[in-house]
Amino acid sequence: MLRKLVLALSLFLGLQATVHAHSDASMFGAPSVGGEHHDHPVEAAVRYPATLTFDPRHLVNLVIKINARISRLNNLYVGKRVARNEVLGEMESAELETVQGTYLALYGNMDAVRSFSMTGNEKLIDARMNLTWRGMSEDDIKQMESRREPLKRIRIKSPESGFIYSLNVVNNQILNTGGQVGQYTASGTTILTIARPAAIQVEASLPIRVTRKLKPGQRTTVYVADARRGEVAIPAVVQQIFAFANPVNQRQRVRLKLTGNPPDGVALPAGLQTSVSLGEPDHAH
Secondary structure (H helix, E strand, O other): OHHHHHHHHHHHHHHHHHHHHOOOHHHHOOOOOOOOOOOOOOOOOOOEEEEEEEOHHHEEEEEEOOOEEEEEEOOOOOOOEEOOOOEEEEEEOHHHHHHHHHHHHHHHOHHHHHHHOOOHHHHHHHHHHHHHHOOOOHHHHHHHHHHOOOOOEEEEEOOOOEEEEEEOOOOOOEEOOOOEEOOEEOOOEEEEEEEOHHHEEEEEEEEHHHHOOOOOOOEEEEEEEEOOOEEEEEEEEEEEEEEEEEOOOOEEEEEEEEOOOOOOOOOOOOOOEEEEEOOOOOOOO
8 A cells, every 4th residue: 555655646746847847937037938038118008096286376266355145156166167257156245235336426426526526536446446356347347337226246257267276155155254444354255266277286106117217398198087078188297206205115206287178077176086197198098
């Protein structure tokens, strides 16, 4: 019996040696076909996770300086693109109606005011500035002058072109602007913040072996997910390569700048998770 066990063990070891002799030696670092070993460079199609951020130096606040009620908002949401002077909504204010009435009394009797006052024109200019300070546009003032009556609803317009960075009000919200100094308020209520296009930045953490090959101005592509269009590719360039490298994960922070705008309707909120490829857009996507 012992002799049979020894014979069986010898046959098994011989079979294992034969199998390993015919296995793929490339797994152990042997050269591939042709006798050469190829190092595969980082391809442009490789995607790296990234995050959308905003430069605070390019953020513009829209401040309401009167006590008012937000009567309507025009489908506003964080990340929405807006144009300069675009109507974002409407507000109502009893305080502003009173100021408009004072202005109209002066405006409608300018001939009489000029007859007994040398500063009639200055008073009209000051009253007009008072309306502008409280949120009325030139178009609103002209409309009020033509109607000869105060406007019940005042249009809220965007101060800049860009993207809505933050939205702090809802429909029918009452705004209390705080104290007042003279005829102008000392404070106001920021109802929303607009980010200029220059504010948009994309930050990614890339392997050091990749960042060594990058240069400022190099073309890249940022991919943003959209519910209707799927994946949207936006051209960008390398803006800054930070000097510090994380010794734990061997990665380095890189900041990108968008060189193109996304299609209309594609939102770009702060903190949006995106992906980045170091090259031209991947048309397969």
